[in-house]
Amino acid sequence: MKKHLLSAADLTVDDVATLFTTAAEMHDVQHREVKKLPALRGRTVINLFFEDSTRTRSSFEIAGKWLSADTINIAGKGSSASKGESLRDTVMTIASMGVDAVVMRHGASGAALQVSQWIDAAVINAGDGTHEHPTQALLDAYTLTRRLGTLEGRHVVLVGDLTHSRVFRSNVLLLATLGARVTVVAPPTLMPAGVETWSKDVGFATSYDLDEVLPTADAVMMLRVQRERMSGGYFPTSREYTVGYGLTRDRLAVLGPDVPICHPGPMNRGLEIAADAADAAQSLVLDQVSAGVAVRMSVLYHLLAGEGGHA
Amino acid sequence: MSPQDRPVLIKGASLLGEQTADVLVLDGRIAEVGSPDAPADADVLDADGLVLLPGLVDLHTHLREPGREDAETVRTGSQAAAVGGFTAVLAMANTNPVTDTAEAAERVLDLGRQAGLVDVQPVGAVTKALAGEELAELGLMARSRAGVRVFSDDGRCVSNARVMRRALEYVKAFGGVVSQHAQDPDLAGPSACCHEGEWSGKLGLPGWPGVAEEVIVARDVMLARHTGSRVHVAHASTAGTVEVLRWAKAQGIEVTAEVTPHHLLLTTDLLAGYDPTFKVNPPLRPDEDVRALREALADGTIDAVATDHAPHARHDKEHAFVDAAFGMLGLETALGVVATVMVETGAMTWADVARVMSSRPAEIAGLGGHGRPLAVGEPANLTLVDPAAATTVDRDASVSLSRNNPWHGRSLSAAVHATLLRGVPTVREGRLA
Numbered sequence: 001m002k003k004h005l006l007s008a009a010d011l012t013v014d015d016v017a018t019l020f021t022t023a024a025e026m027h028d029v030q031h032r033e034v035k036k037l038p039a040l041r042g043r044t045v046i047n048l049f050f051e052d053s054t055r056t057r058s059s060f061e062i063a064g065k066w067l068s069a070d071t072i073n074i075a076g077k078g079s080s081a082s083k084g085e086s087l088r089d090t091v092m093t094i095a096s097m098g099v100d101a102v103v104m105r106h107g108a109s110g111a112a113l114q115v116s117q118w119i120d121a122a123v124i125n126a127g128d129g130t131h132e133h134p135t136q137a138l139l140d141a142y143t144l145t146r147r148l149g150t151l152e153g154r155h156v157v158l159v160g161d162l163t164h165s166r167v168f169r170s171n172v173l174l175l176a177t178l179g180a181r182v183t184v185v186a187p188p189t190l191m192p193a194g195v196e197t198w199s200k201d202v203g204f205a206t207s208y209d210l211d212e213v214l215p216t217a218d219a220v221m222m223l224r225v226q227r228e229r230m231s232g233g234y235f236p237t238s239r240e241y242t243v244g245y246g247l248t249r250d251r252l253a254v255l256g257p258d259v260p261i262c263h264p265g266p267m268n269r270g271l272e273i274a275a276d277a278a279d280a281a282q283s284l285v286l287d288q289v290s291a292g293v294a295v296r297m298s299v300l301y302h303l304l305a306g307e308g309g310h311a
Numbered sequence: 312m313s314p315q316d317r318p319v320l321i322k323g324a325s326l327l328g329e330q331t332a333d334v335l336v337l338d339g340r341i342a343e344v345g346s347p348d349a350p351a352d353a354d355v356l357d358a359d360g361l362v363l364l365p366g367l368v369d370l371h372t373h374l375r376e377p378g379r380e381d382a383e384t385v386r387t388g389s390q391a392a393a394v395g396g397f398t399a400v401l402a403m404a405n406t407n408p409v410t411d412t413a414e415a416a417e418r419v420l421d422l423g424r425q426a427g428l429v430d431v432q433p434v435g436a437v438t439k440a441l442a443g444e445e446l447a448e449l450g451l452m453a454r455s456r457a458g459v460r461v462f463s464d465d466g467r468c469v470s471n472a473r474v475m476r477r478a479l480e481y482v483k484a485f486g487g488v489v490s491q492h493a494q495d496p497d498l499a500g501p502s503a504c505c506h507e508g509e510w511s512g513k514l515g516l517p518g519w520p521g522v523a524e525e526v527i528v529a530r531d532v533m534l535a536r537h538t539g540s541r542v543h544v545a546h547a548s549t550a551g552t553v554e555v556l557r558w559a560k561a562q563g564i565e566v567t568a569e570v571t572p573h574h575l576l577l578t579t580d581l582l583a584g585y586d587p588t589f590k591v592n593p594p595l596r597p598d599e600d601v602r603a604l605r606e607a608l609a610d611g612t613i614d615a616v617a618t619d620h621a622p623h624a625r626h627d628k629e630h631a632f633v634d635a636a637f638g639m640l641g642l643e644t645a646l647g648v649v650a651t652v653m654v655e656t657g658a659m660t661w662a663d664v665a666r667v668m669s670s671r672p673a674e675i676a677g678l679g680g681h682g683r684p685l686a687v688g689e690p691a692n693l694t695l696v697d698p699a700a701a702t703t704v705d706r707d708a709s710v711s712l713s714r715n716n717p718w719h720g721r722s723l724s725a726a727v728h729a730t731l732l733r734g735v736p737t738v739r740e741g742r743l744a
Contacts, residue, residue, distance in 0.1 A: 088629040108631030109515040110585030129633065131515030169515055193518060194509030232500075 001302055004116045004123040008134040008173035016178060019298045020142055026301075027294035029066065040069035043304050046094055049105040049126070050076030055265060055289065056126050056136075060103045063296035069100075069304070076106070087111065088118055095119035100304055104128075109166075122303045130164045136264055137170035139295040141178055143288050144219050147260045152179035155216050159185045159245055160223025160272055161234075163192045167223055167264045176203040183217075185210045187244060189234040190225075210245055214254050221262040222247050222273045238271050247277045260284050314735045315339065320349040324358035324695060326685045328661030334363065336691040339733035344687055354736070358695055361728055364665045366398025366692035367646065368672040368681050370490070370569050371465070371545060371617035373638065374400075374431070376422060378407025383622035383712050385422035385431055390710040391620065391642040392429045393737040396727035398692035399430040399673070399681045400642075404441070405466040411436035411447035413455035420457040428737045432678060435459040437478050437489055441467050446478060453485040460677040463490035465545055466592075466637075468527055470496050475531065479540035486677065488567075490543040493527035493552070494519060494593065504633045506594040510579040516632065521549035521600065524593060528552045532559035532566050543675060544568035546619050548593040550603035557612050567675050569617035570604050572641055572648035577601075577717060587628045587635030588717050591621070608667060609658045615672040618645045622713030639717045643709055646696065647723030654698070655724050661698070669694075680733075691734035700726035710743065 002010045045064040049057050064071035101122040104112050109129030116123040127133040156175055162168045175182045182204035199206055207213050235241045261283045269275050319336040335347040374388035392400045402419050404410035416433040423431020435452040439445045441464045452459035469475045478489050499519040505511050507518030528544055535542040547568045559566045579597050581589045607613040621638025628635050653659040673682025683689040701724050706716035730738040737744055
């Protein structure tokens with residue numbers, strides 16, 4: 001495994017298998033009465049969040065604490081150059097305190113990669129702008145693998161605001177590595193620039209027609225659609241979006257009861273996902289959250305505790 | 312004897328890469344071409360194997376003074392220009408304060424004269440404070456000692472069609488030209504930072520599509536036709552812009568255009584590492600645009616090469632890509648890039664280089680003393696180029712104050728050997744004289 005986790009593309013099939021094996025062990029720990037493992041005792045993990053986050057930050061925080069790392073949360077003061085201090089100065093200051101890993105969330109794409117070039121500590125990308133969110137892709141794949149057995153040859157459908165989604169970008173990379181057949185669905189205005197070219201390189205299909213794709217889906221991932229996108233002219237109304245691209249009650253019926261439904265949260269119930277779908281027995285939304293802690297424990301463990309061995 | 316009075320004999324240069332001759336310079340002018348006898352006190356420049364060009368003229372330079380003297384000053388920018396073979400540069404108006412008055416323009420002119428290395432010709436803002444709303448005092452800048460003829464809100468597009476129309480009409484009275492930074496702000500979000508396309512989609516960076524430039528170029532050529540005025544397209548960067556220019560020129564519309572060295576070689580894939588050194592506006596484009604731009608430069612659809620030299624203090628580039636400053640250095644490397652991509656490849660001759668880097672830009676800017684033929688009686692603004700010198704660019708060797716150099720580590724063919732401003736060497740052996 002590489003020193004940093006910046007992109008889902010950094011991970012080989014073997015890396016993912018290793019991470020999932022450990023994650024499964026960590027997952028069991030979550031159900032024990034005493035959850036703390038000594039694996040990272042004496043190690044320091046900084047959660048450096050330049051952008052607000054509740055679920056990802058607390059997931060990493062719990063993961064670090066259950067591994068006995070000293071976990072410290074720092075809220076960055078925004079990413080704007082106008083605030084005076086350069087990004088380099090900000091992270092160099094923190095790195096100089098002697099940390100082992102920096103878990104970083106930043107509103108700017110590429111920020112985690114840049115930071116990894118400046119500091120010695122391991123950098124874990126916890127979301128960089130609209131670029132990537134590799135631990136989200138890992139926890140999604142982990143959750144789906146547990147449900148489906150394998151992702152090899154399975155048809156996974158991602159639906160939503162692809163242009164602005166880091167979850168989408170990490171997921172298509174990781175799902176391709178794991179051999180899944182992927183189709184991404186969005187209205188043309190929410191398809192990322194140039195996707196017709198690079199989808200071929202990565203290995204996924206695109207569609208504007210959810211109803212055409214849904215009958216062959218083995219799993220569906222709904223992505224959050226921000227209501228502010230309407231003012232940008234990406235789509236006219238939320239009603240129209242739901243009719244075209246929402247996982248409605250009617251579409252849920254098309255899916256059948258065994259097709260798992262994922263959503264990275266936070267959900268806009270009634271917009272991209274109907275309550276019936278979000279709360280259906282096949283919905284993995286809460287399993288994703290629980291798997292998130294286990295997968296992040298596994299990532300921290302493998303990046304910080306060195307190669308080989310198990311907790 | 313002051314350097315101004317000392318005769319200079321350039322021995323054995325290949326004039327425009329064509330015939331070889333000796334050139335005698337007296338009193339700032341070319342006194343003789345052929346086999347003149349050197350006066351005893353002459354400063355003899357051995358130009359065996361070198362190509363003599365008229366001094367280069369840059370239509371598009373950011374010298375940052377006043378306002379950001381930590382990034383560049385008129386003096387250090389003039390140094391970089393001279394080392395790059397330039398004898399005249401147009402200094403863009405987006406300083407702080409903006410060059411939008413006669414007084415501001417004269418100040419830049421005077422700073423250039425004090426530095427004394429190149430002729431620094433101020434560009435005036437089109438609109439007050441570059442706000443895009445009210446015309447700046449275009450006429451007073453034109454009547455000032457600076458004699459401003461080129462007006463630009465560069466860095467911003469004059470996007471309002473009414474304002475652009477009035478500006479084009481108004482500058483006709485004094486033979487001015489509006490140099491447009493063509494980029495429709497409505498076709499991209501405020502955080503756009505790169506070309507919209509395959510790489511922006513993959514990297515998750517907000518981009519400008521090529522069409523944001525092309526719709527403004529198309530609109531502006533129609534406004535130029537309507538007003539009978541002259542429009543100049545700054546840093547043309549897309550194949551679509553080239554198509555519009557080709558059409559407009561065929562109609563006889565008075566439009567000229569420039570392309571930067573970086574848009575002739577560097578492409579969008581360089582953004583893969585999110586290195587803000589490659590963040591520039593207009594952005595680096597895909598290979599198909601680069602090829603169209605080279606072709607357009609060779610066939611004259613694009614008139615000139617202009618550097619868009621944009622120095623930035625290091626800390627303004629040490630941000631996340633989307634937050635870092637736009638722009639890259641260009642003065643010192645421009646000739647080497649053009650030699651590498653246009654001359655080395657056989658697409659252009661040295662005479663063509665003289666056209667696109669000296670005579671056409673001088674004509675567009677109305678600089679009578681520059682871009683002249685290598686003929687007796689002409690001002691001795693001259694550049695000697697070593698066409699065989701391959702150099703590897705080292706950003707730390709720059710005479711600019713800034714280091715945002717996208718060419719660092721690249722090897723370029725040809726190097727500026729000497730530069731003469733009105734007969735006085737400003738650069739010898741590639742270094743400031």
